[in-house]
Amino acid sequence: MSRAQGGLGRLAGDTAVYGLADAVGKGLSLILFPIFTRIFTPREYGVMEVIGTVTLLISAVLVLGLDNATTRHYYGAENRSRGDVVLGSALAFSLTVYFGGTVPLLFASRWIAATVFGTDEYRRAMFVALCAVPFLLLVNFSLNTLRRVFRPWSFAGLSLAWLGLTISLNLLLVWRLRWGVEGTYYANLIAGTVMAGAGILCTRRHYRWAWDGRLIVSLLRYGIPLVPASLCLWGLSVMDRFFLVHYSTLTDVGLYSTANRLTSILAFGVGAFQMAWGPFAFAISDERHARTTYSRTLSYYMAAGGLAVLLLSLFAREALQVLTPPGYHRAAVAVAPLALAVLAYGAYTLVAIGVNLANRTSQVSITLAAAVVINLALNFLLIPRFGMVGAAYATAAGWAASAGFLFVASQRAYWIPYDGTLLSRMLALLLTCLGFGLIVGGDAEPSVSRVVLKGLAVIVFLVGLKMLGVVPTTVWVSLRPAREAP
16 A cells, blocks of 8 residues: 555544644633633723734744745655754744844834724733744744654644643633733743743754755745735734724624634644644655545545534534623624634645645745735625624635635646535535524524524535545445455
């Protein structure tokens, strides 16, 4: 059996480990969700969301696309014997950029806060949040290194330790000591500082401390074209918060953040899969059956992801009733489009393998820029009239457009035999079941009859997948262990 044929098993295994770490970690982080919604008002929750949006933008710029560039060069044939040099040079350069780029922003933190909020009331929270940025990026660098060298269990351990420390500090500073919004960013700063050191210590044997100028230039040539893509990703993900601040209120931002937090349950699984997908996809790229593996993976992803979207969207109000006080329940109306956006984002990552393997990464920026234009136009049109619901649908449309545009570009750069008929039928089935479930569920309080009808929509989706033959019989047969000859 070739590496590509047998690789799906490894991909599934690594995804399970990443997923387990994410599930346990995010499950623990959900402890903060009901606590924060009882400590903070929706307006204060909105403030935290906006500050987080600013730090995400800064992080996207400081990374310089080196995360993807390092992965590509690490697996490149020309670097097979010196992967430690690739990682060591990338780390040395990243350290310089992370800290050198953050220091000037600290002096401008008052201006940044005043520009974003129209007041410098939250300048201290902004300052502390900016201080944490380089340390958080270093933790992510170490986690990416563990993925590249296929150490999923070490990745899980470091991730959970980081999350556990962050949660503990939040409980101490925010819940116990009542430090307010600033307390969350002090917790991030302390946890980031400690875990950045722990991450470097954990991955130190994979680095050869070097400064390879030619290699760094090559990394930048690959990575810098991805910076506009990172900015577009940031725009598609979080720019709508600024529109909500301008056209609506911070309370609406807080409710929108609550809907995003709920859909992060789906993002956990998608994120775990993406963590395993990148190294796996590059590692099998020279195998004879690689293209078929890429095709099957997208079909399986859409089936599993579609089921998760359906469950989360239809039972969002019930979940919010358990997790939050009544003031947050209105966030349920934004969950369905945001869940579809997460599904589209995962598909975008999968279909990007074509342009990455063809070294045409500029196509990522071009296609994402087109999607951002669509998203911005819809934000202008929908948010003033529909508030956070308009923002949610604009986000879903933007991510769907990005996945569609990149699919076309990737197929031109590196053709993969995707089953377009099957994918379109699965999508139609998902939207039909989702629409039915939302109509019968409505925006009213949950009842037994509504729950039953929504459950029926889920069953119809599962039966539809079976009828479509998403997983052919030949695949199941190939996955069965061979019987030993008598």
